[in-house]
Amino acid sequence: MxxxxxxxxxxxxxxxxxxxxxxxxxxxxxxxxxxxxxxxxxxxxxxxxxxxxxxxxxxxxxxxxxxxxxxxxxxxxxxxxxxxxxxxxxxxxxxxxxxxxxxxxxxxxxxxxxxxxxGRPEPPAAIDIVDGARRLVVLEGVGDHENLGALFRNAAAFGVDGVLLGTGCADPLYRRSVRVSMGHVLSVPFTTLTPWPDGLKLLQDNGFTVMALTPSGVVELSSVAMPDKAAVLLGSEGPGLTPEAVAASDVAVRIPMSGGVDSLNVATAGAVAFYALGAGR
Amino acid sequence: MxxxxxxxxxxxxxxxxxxxxxxxxxxxxxxxxxxxxxxxxxxxxxxxxxxxxxxxxxxxxxxxxxxxxxxxxxxxxxxxxxxxxxxxxxxxxxxxxxxxxxxxxxxxxxxxxxxxxxGRPEPPAAIDIVDGARRLVVLEGVGDHENLGALFRNAAAFGVDGVLLGTGCADPLYRRSVRVSMGHVLSVPFTTLTPWPDGLKLLQDNGFTVMALTPSGVVELSSVAMPDKAAVLLGSEGPGLTPEAVAASDVAVRIPMSGGVDSLNVATAGAVAFYALGAGR
The missing domain is CATH 3.30.1330.30 (Ribosomal protein L30/S12)
Structure with a gap:
């Protein structure tokens, strides 16, 4: 009532x-x-x-x-x-x-x-998030609570099925992350992915194409043939993804950007990628 | 040196x-x-x-x-x-x-x-921004300095040619806006658009299709045939665009979103729209 x-x-x-x-x-x-x-x-x-x-x-x-x-x-x-x-x-x-x-x-x-x-429930096993999912996001080194919260908000908006946290990520359940996410850290399942980055193999073994989003990506996002199961790998906007994480991915993808600008906020880059993946449809 | x-x-x-x-x-x-x-x-x-x-x-x-x-x-x-x-x-x-x-x-x-x-230079006339542009963003009621700054950052990243400020927008040159924009309020030209919303006619008279971005838009962003000259009209995420502003636009467009989620941050919505418009290419 x-x-x-x-x-x-x-x-x-x-x-x-x-x-x-x-x-x-x-x-x-x-x-x-x-x-x-x-x-x-x-x-x-x-x-x-x-x-x-x-x-x-x-x-x-x-x-x-x-x-x-x-x-x-x-x-x-x-x-x-x-x-x-x-x-x-x-x-x-x-x-x-x-x-x-x-x-x-x-x-x-x-x-x-x-x-x-x-209370803080036990996090699920990674396989429980991967199983049955079609769209995932994987994060490396996203240590900023606001960016992390904004990413969850955007993931929810575009129907991403889960978030996997690689090394160096902040706690999504910190108060500020919960607030910035509009509560979506509580609706989008997440857990840590270990070992890093070898744990990405779990996704690949389950049919996922792991797409590393990086300004140096060789393929433009808009020209990627969208796979049935896709995981978007994002790093923090300063240092970006480690070479090891990019190497462990299936393809390195870039968002086409205007000259002189080399980065988007990580949550914004995520939103653009999720949109391009048609995750919400 | x-x-x-x-x-x-x-x-x-x-x-x-x-x-x-x-x-x-x-x-x-x-x-x-x-x-x-x-x-x-x-x-x-x-x-x-x-x-x-x-x-x-x-x-x-x-x-x-x-x-x-x-x-x-x-x-x-x-x-x-x-x-x-x-x-x-x-x-x-x-x-x-x-x-x-x-x-x-x-x-x-x-x-x-x-x-x-x-110093604060005299703002340009709206026609000076419209003239020669292909991609513009028009804002209504974006009163939050951080959102405004983030919008300019995203506009720069996707090669938007200028920003027109309708009624109720904050000052892009406030210190926090400058900071969040990474200085792009100084690189992307902007000015006010008056009267509001009738001033949109200036854009239409110059060949622009004005696309109002709103959750109630009848057309999905991904199915819009991209016009040669496009202006994206964005409102603040709480109240959204006024009916008058939507009525003055040529088409009301929505970003497809997952069930239960009805809004993106305005700067994020802008980034997705600018990407879809291929503004940077």
């Missing part, structure tokens, strides 16, 4: 009682302790070596988390935002509070007004 | 004397006053209602500024960065200092190590 804007407050409370909605009036409430250090590098709850939780911010990303297989542990938000989310069947506490108390707890004003915390 | 790393310091000073290189040792030096309020909203030198200057940061963007028609007024940087830039023929003072003094002057540590300031 979606709670409409016209529902009287008292009725909203009755509905919410069924799903464990708890009002918080004290910023020191210990039930919110997991939300306290969102911006503290060594204590942030999404640090893999720490609590290793996954944080979604805002109605769109939280909605994707609720629809995903990520086990939601709790939510925190203002009434206006929580009302727009399908929380009726959620088996986890939902803390409703004011924007002011929320800011005191998390340490800054969150304009998006709602947060959800989930 | 490019100054090599092995040039002895004394010789470098001799070379630089020819081009007006001035060493700064006092952070209160009044010659650097224009650099003092880079992050102060109401005093920043790039504010159109204020000094209205244009600031380039880092070797790549400063290099593009030096190669552009923007009248450079001065530069400030550390020796290591200045040495990599073609400043010998520059008719403006170049202030060389330490990273510490530079941080004191501008108010934060600038990792990129070099800044250039230019």
């Amino acid at each position: 979606r709670l409409g804007d016209v529902t009287p407050a008292s009725e909203v409370l009755v509905v919410w009682k069924h799903v464990g909605v708890l009002e918080v009036t004290d910023p020191n409430d210990p039930r919110l302790d997991e939300y306290r250090f969102l911006r503290t590098a060594d204590r942030r709850p999404d640090r893999p070596g720490g609590l290793g939780l996954v944080i979604a911010e805002g109605v769109i990303a939280v909605g994707r988390m609720l629809a995903s297989h990520y086990p939601v542990r709790s939510m925190l938000g203002v009434r206006r935002k929580l009302e727009t989310l399908p929380i009726d069947d959620l088996d986890a506490p939902v803390y409703v509070t004011t924007a002011e108390i929320m800011a005191e707890v998390i340490g800054f004003h969150l304009n998006r007004g709602v947060l959800a915390m989930a | 490019r100054l090599g790393d092995v040039t002895p310091a004394s010789e470098v000073l001799v070379v630089w004397k020819h081009v007006g290189v001035l060493e700064v040792t006092d952070p209160n030096d009044p010659r650097l006053d224009e650099y003092r309020f880079l992050r102060t909203a109401d005093r920043r030198p790039d504010r159109p209602g204020g000094l209205g200057l244009v600031i380039a940061e880092g070797v790549i963007a400063v290099g593009r500024m030096l190669a552009s028609h923007y009248p450079v007024r001065s530069m400030l940087g550390v020796r290591r960065k200045l040495e990599t830039l073609p400043i010998d023929d520059l008719d403006a003072p170049v202030y060389v200092t330490t990273a510490e003094i530079m941080a004191e002057v501008i108010g934060f540590h600038l990792n990129r190590g070099v800044l250039a300031m230019a």
Whole structure:
């Protein structure tokens, strides 16, 4: 049930009682302790070596988390935002509070007004992502959380079936990656690919053509005959792909670019390649 | 002449004397006053209602500024960065200092190590951009400086000839736009298009097909017969294009996307459209 804007407050409370909605009036409430250090590098709850939780911010990303297989542990938000989310069947506490108390707890004003915390599931085996897929993206050395998040967003937009992380990639479940991805790191399956780059053989053994996207590619993207199963291999925009990764690919492809410009942002290059591959069709 | 790393310091000073290189040792030096309020909203030198200057940061963007028609007024940087830039023929003072003094002057540590300031030239008339162009981008309501900068970067990468700004767009010459564009706001010509959206008629009168890019477009991008002269019309990713702007266009085009995903970042959508238009070829 979606709670409409016209529902009287008292009725909203009755509905919410069924799903464990708890009002918080004290910023020191210990039930919110997991939300306290969102911006503290060594204590942030999404640090893999720490609590290793996954944080979604805002109605769109939280909605994707609720629809995903990520086990939601709790939510925190203002009434206006929580009302727009399908929380009726959620088996986890939902803390409703004011924007002011929320800011005191998390340490800054969150304009998006709602947060959800989930546990970090075991990553799937690479073969489980490869099996049944037709379009994949493989990343090497993408260490920037925003670029990584943007890549997942673009992968989702073009119907890419999964993301495989080679060496040197950032954590897609870092809060900023989740945010920039619009929650799509929770909808597009991913895992690490090891050993690197020899693990690419797993894709090739399963019928994939591995296309390394690099400014020095010998083939233009628009002239590639699109294979039934294609994996796009992307590196970070500074150093680019290692020669070893390019050598382990089946073909090196370039996006035709104007003179004097030699690089696109990695997420943008990915979007262009996914479009050219017709991944969404 | 490019100054090599092995040039002895004394010789470098001799070379630089020819081009007006001035060493700064006092952070209160009044010659650097224009650099003092880079992050102060109401005093920043790039504010159109204020000094209205244009600031380039880092070797790549400063290099593009030096190669552009923007009248450079001065530069400030550390020796290591200045040495990599073609400043010998520059008719403006170049202030060389330490990273510490530079941080004191501008108010934060600038990792990129070099800044250039230019005056803001009169924008060209729209007809001067339309005339002779084959690929244009027209923007409506793109108010986010980073998206705007990224759009210029992508426009440059795909050889777009110019950018026309409809109503509600941010200032492409804001410092953050310049940075995100990698300096390409200084290489891709732009101006405002008025009245809006009737000004689109100027493009149509000059042989352009105006293609509105919108998720509700009736034609798929990949099935558009590419016209000789094409202008891509893009709106901001939240509200999208106004019905008036779409109505004033010749065709409404959509990028085919996967189910459940309804939008791309505006700069990414632009990149995909520019690629499809083969603008760089």
